[in-house]
Amino acid sequence: MNSALSTVSLTRRGFLAVGTGTLAAVALAACAAPPRYITPSGPAVRAAELARGGTGRVTSIDLVAAPTQIDLAGTIANTWSYGAIPGPVIRVSAGDTVQARLRNGLPADTSVHWHGLALRNDMDGVPGATQAPITSGSDFNYEFVTDQPGTYWFHPHVGPQLDRGLYGALIVEDPHEPLSYDDEWVIILDDWLDGVTGTPDEVLTELSSGMGGMMSGSGSHMLMGARSSLLGGDAGDVAYPYFLINGRPSADPETFTSIAGTRIRLRIINAASDTAFRVALGGHRLTVTHSDGYPVNPVATDAILIGMGERYDALVTLADGAFPLIAAAEGKDSNALAIVHTGSGGLPVSAASIPELSRTVLTASMLSATSDVSLPQRTADRELTATLTGSMMAYDWSINGRRFDPANPLAGALGVLEGERVRLRIENTTQMWHPFHLHGHTYQHAGGGPRKDTSIVLPGKTLTVEFDADNPGLWAAHCHNVYHAESGMMTVLGYLVS
Ligand SMILES: [Cu+2]
Structure with missing residues (x-):
C-alpha cells in the first residue's frame, strides 16, 4: 500500500504520470506533504475486485x-x-x-x-x-x-x-x-439538439462564454425562463427542439404492445443532459419499487420526478385501451411520448397532457430503502461537505468554490479512508437545482431514505447522505447536468493511503 507504485501525489506532474500509465515515474511533491491517494491500478482496487x-x-x-x-x-x-x-x-x-x-x-x-x-x-x-x-x-x-x-x-x-x-x-x-411481474420495459428519456440546432460542444462554448443571456432569442441555445416549483425555480439552461423516449420524438413515438392485466416493470432512466422529466402513464398509477437500482418500500404515485442520471423502477398493471406514456420536460413546456397499447381501443386522441401529471408527483424524499439494503446503524467516522457553488450567468459552476481542473483532478479532492462510514453534506448554495452524482457508491439519504447514486439537490437546500467507504479508488463526484459538470461542478472522492 505504501510503495510508490500504489500511491499518487497531489502534484500535477505526479498525476499526469499516472494518467499516462508510467507509474514508476510518479513524482512526489517537493514541499509540504499533500494527501496521498491510492491509485486506480493499485493493489487496493485489485483486492476489492477479488473480494467481489x-x-x-x-x-x-x-x-x-x-x-x-x-x-x-x-x-x-x-x-x-x-x-x-x-x-x-x-x-x-x-x-x-x-x-x-x-x-x-x-x-x-x-x-x-x-x-x-x-x-x-x-x-x-x-x-x-x-x-x-x-x-x-x-x-x-x-x-x-x-x-x-x-x-x-x-x-x-x-x-x-x-x-x-x-x-x-x-x-x-x-x-x-423478489418482485413478481410479467414483462419489463426499459424507458430511456433524453433531451435532443445534436445535429438539429447545433452540437453539444457549441452549446458548452456558448454557455461558458457568459454571453448566452445577451444572445438568447437569436439562434442561441440558452433557455431563459424555464421554471419549476418542484425544482425550486430555474429548471434548466438549454433549449432543446426534441424530447425523446427510447430515441424517438413525440411525432413518431415508440408503441409498447401488451394485453390488459399484464404487470409490467418499468425501468426508467433519465439520460438527458439538462432536463428533469415528470413521468406518468395516462389512466394508471405507478408503484415505485427501486431508486437508482436499489429497492425501496413500494410507494404508489401518479407521476415521478426524475433528474438527469437518476433511475426509477415502477410496477404497473395495464388497463384495456391505448394510453400515452408521457415524460414532461419539467419547466420546459414540452413532452416526450410513448404509446402503451393493449387489446382493444384506438390510439389516444390527445397525448398532450394527462391528469396524472398534475396529481401526486413522487420525489426521492418520499422513499425509504428496504431493510435489506439500509445501511446498518453506525456513527460516522468522517464528515465531508460538498458545497455546490457558482452561477448561471457567469457559468462558473464549481464544488467548494473550486472549478474542476482535468489537468489537476485531485486538487480539492474529498479524502476518505477505506472502511469508514462517511457522512456527506451536499449543500446547494446556488440559485438552481443540481442532480449530484457520486461514482462507485450507492449512498443512503439520511434518516432512512432511499439508496441512491444521483440525487436532486434543490437551490438553497442541503442533502445529507451516508455511505460506507468500501470501494477504494478515485471516484468522480459531480453535477449530472453535463454542462455544469464540464464547466467545473465536479470533484473527486479519493481513498487516502492509510
Ligand atoms: Cu448542476
Whole structure:
C-alpha cells in the first residue's frame, strides 16, 4: 500500500504520470506533504475486485462509438452513437462479469462510464482520474464484476458527449428476484439538439462564454425562463427542439404492445443532459419499487420526478385501451411520448397532457430503502461537505468554490479512508437545482431514505447522505447536468493511503 507504485501525489506532474500509465515515474511533491491517494491500478482496487468474487459467467459485448444519423420523425440529424439510439441493452445477472470492448470510431477522445455500478475503479471510465482517454481509432477493454442487481446505464465521461446519442441501459438482474411481474420495459428519456440546432460542444462554448443571456432569442441555445416549483425555480439552461423516449420524438413515438392485466416493470432512466422529466402513464398509477437500482418500500404515485442520471423502477398493471406514456420536460413546456397499447381501443386522441401529471408527483424524499439494503446503524467516522457553488450567468459552476481542473483532478479532492462510514453534506448554495452524482457508491439519504447514486439537490437546500467507504479508488463526484459538470461542478472522492 505504501510503495510508490500504489500511491499518487497531489502534484500535477505526479498525476499526469499516472494518467499516462508510467507509474514508476510518479513524482512526489517537493514541499509540504499533500494527501496521498491510492491509485486506480493499485493493489487496493485489485483486492476489492477479488473480494467481489462473482459467478465467473461472462457477458461480452462490442461497443462501437461512431458518427451516425438519427431520424427524428423525418428530420435527419448527424450525431454520434453506439450503433443505435439508445445503444444496446446490456443485460447480466448479478455477480456476472461484463466484458465490453469499446472501439472509438469518433473523431475525438472518449470513454465509457458505467453509471451507478460499484465496480472496480480502473474500469469507471473517467479520463484523468481512472484511465487515459481512449483516442480516436483505438480500443479499450472494460472488464468488471457486477455487484448489486438494478437498473444502470452507460455513457461517455468526456466533454458533453453524453448530450449526443451515446448512451444505453445496463440491467443487472437479480437471480433471486423478489418482485413478481410479467414483462419489463426499459424507458430511456433524453433531451435532443445534436445535429438539429447545433452540437453539444457549441452549446458548452456558448454557455461558458457568459454571453448566452445577451444572445438568447437569436439562434442561441440558452433557455431563459424555464421554471419549476418542484425544482425550486430555474429548471434548466438549454433549449432543446426534441424530447425523446427510447430515441424517438413525440411525432413518431415508440408503441409498447401488451394485453390488459399484464404487470409490467418499468425501468426508467433519465439520460438527458439538462432536463428533469415528470413521468406518468395516462389512466394508471405507478408503484415505485427501486431508486437508482436499489429497492425501496413500494410507494404508489401518479407521476415521478426524475433528474438527469437518476433511475426509477415502477410496477404497473395495464388497463384495456391505448394510453400515452408521457415524460414532461419539467419547466420546459414540452413532452416526450410513448404509446402503451393493449387489446382493444384506438390510439389516444390527445397525448398532450394527462391528469396524472398534475396529481401526486413522487420525489426521492418520499422513499425509504428496504431493510435489506439500509445501511446498518453506525456513527460516522468522517464528515465531508460538498458545497455546490457558482452561477448561471457567469457559468462558473464549481464544488467548494473550486472549478474542476482535468489537468489537476485531485486538487480539492474529498479524502476518505477505506472502511469508514462517511457522512456527506451536499449543500446547494446556488440559485438552481443540481442532480449530484457520486461514482462507485450507492449512498443512503439520511434518516432512512432511499439508496441512491444521483440525487436532486434543490437551490438553497442541503442533502445529507451516508455511505460506507468500501470501494477504494478515485471516484468522480459531480453535477449530472453535463454542462455544469464540464464547466467545473465536479470533484473527486479519493481513498487516502492509510
Ligand atoms: Cu448542476
